[in-house]
Amino acid sequence: MKNIAIFPGSFDPFTKGHQDIVVRGLAVFDEIIIAIGINTTKERYFNLEKMITKIEQSLVNYKNVSVVSYEGLTAEFAKKCGAKFILRGLRNTTDFEYENAIAYGNKSINQDLETIFLITSPPLTSISSSIIREIHKFGGNVDEFLPYKL
Numbered sequence: 001m002k003n004i005a006i007f008p009g010s011f012d013p014f015t016k017g018h019q020d021i022v023v024r025g026l027a028v029f030d031e032i033i034i035a036i037g038i039n040t041t042k043e044r045y046f047n048l049e050k051m052i053t054k055i056e057q058s059l060v061n062y063k064n065v066s067v068v069s070y071e072g073l074t075a076e077f078a079k080k081c082g083a084k085f086i087l088r089g090l091r092n093t094t095d096f097e098y099e100n101a102i103a104y105g106n107k108s109i110n111q112d113l114e115t116i117f118l119i120t121s122p123p124l125t126s127i128s129s130s131i132i133r134e135i136h137k138f139g140g141n142v143d144e145f146l147p148y149k150l
């Protein structure tokens with residue numbers, strides 16, 4: 001049986017940190033589905049369809065990676081995908097506190113689901129989607145943080 005993981009997130013935008021988690025995750029999983037969660041109460045900064053295309057472009061050489069968007073509970077979406085694993089990245093202790101609570105919540109919804117964490121590669125720990133949005137909003141160049149050209 002194939003080990004399928006979903007890598008859920010907002011990816012607003014998808015960064016070099018996220019890409020690193022996906023590529024390293026392929027050493028563990030047969031297939032990774034990057035799943036962009038749609039939050040109906042919060043508008044995205046970067047257009048969803050364009051972001052899907054950019055992520056696909058930056059991972060074009062990895063045939064067992066796909067990109068989709070979803071609404072609703074991550075744990076239920078994982079089940080729909082036939083995924084037994086949720087892949088997440090951990091940058092620091094702040095991520096840990098947050099991720100700990102989410103992993104527990106997901107597990108309580110779907111007992112068969114395991115969340116697997118990869119520790120961020122050290123040079124990428126300071127990359128954050130929210131800071132990129134802030135820099136971009138004020139006209140700054142964010143190319144160095146992204147695995148594609150905006």
Ligand code: ADP
Nearest residue numbers: 008009010011017018088089090095120124127
């Ligand atoms: P969310 O809104 O669900 O936190 P994000 O798009 O911000 O979604 O992040 C998705 C996942 O990627 C989370 O597990 C987050 O901790 C991880 N992540 C975010 N930035 C990085 C980075 N620079 N390196 C590695 N993992 C990261």
